[in-house]
Amino acid sequence: xxxxxxxxxxxxxxxxxxxxxxxxxxxxxxxxxxxxxxxxxxxxxxxxxxxxxxxxxxxxxxxxxxxxxxxxxxxxxxxxxxxxxxxxxxxxxxxxxxxxxxxxxxxxxxxxxxxxxxxxxxxxxxxxxxxxxxxxxxxxxxxxxxxxxxxxxxxx
Numbered sequence: 001x002x003x004x005x006x007x008x009x010x011x012x013x014x015x016x017x018x019x020x021x022x023x024x025x026x027x028x029x030x031x032x033x034x035x036x037x038x039x040x041x042x043x044x045x046x047x048x049x050x051x052x053x054x055x056x057x058x059x060x061x062x063x064x065x066x067x068x069x070x071x072x073x074x075x076x077x078x079x080x081x082x083x084x085x086x087x088x089x090x091x092x093x094x095x096x097x098x099x100x101x102x103x104x105x106x107x108x109x110x111x112x113x114x115x116x117x118x119x120x121x122x123x124x125x126x127x128x129x130x131x132x133x134x135x136x137x138x139x140x141x142x143x144x145x146x147x148x149x150x151x152x153x154x155x156x
Contacts, residue, residue: 002027004113009123011107016095024111024118025091037095037120038082039102043129046095046103046120048085053116095120
């Protein structure tokens, strides 16, 4: 899958529908099979998986032994609230009410591309998450990426 790029601000209507920005819609348009929308594991946001990416994730999760309680508990929590969704002919996506509540989505939202998925955030929650992480980001970047330099292009 190609990498999704961009951060977009938009609005959700009273029914939980959002109009996807044209640039993002074009990136997602080449993807077939619909999408899966789910709660994020680590943040109060939603994650929109193209079906191809969801299938890859399910292949990994299906390798877990369900007779190990932790694995079974993880699977239940990971898949809680999962929904198959589609982008309608006008480019809108409907967010189910329970997921709107989980992510504290009001009206203004941020769609943040996260490599192969799109995060859907309430705008205030997104800004708080970004602002609160600023102090730790340099240390996090060094810890996560500091020892990687396996590309021939010289980019670390």
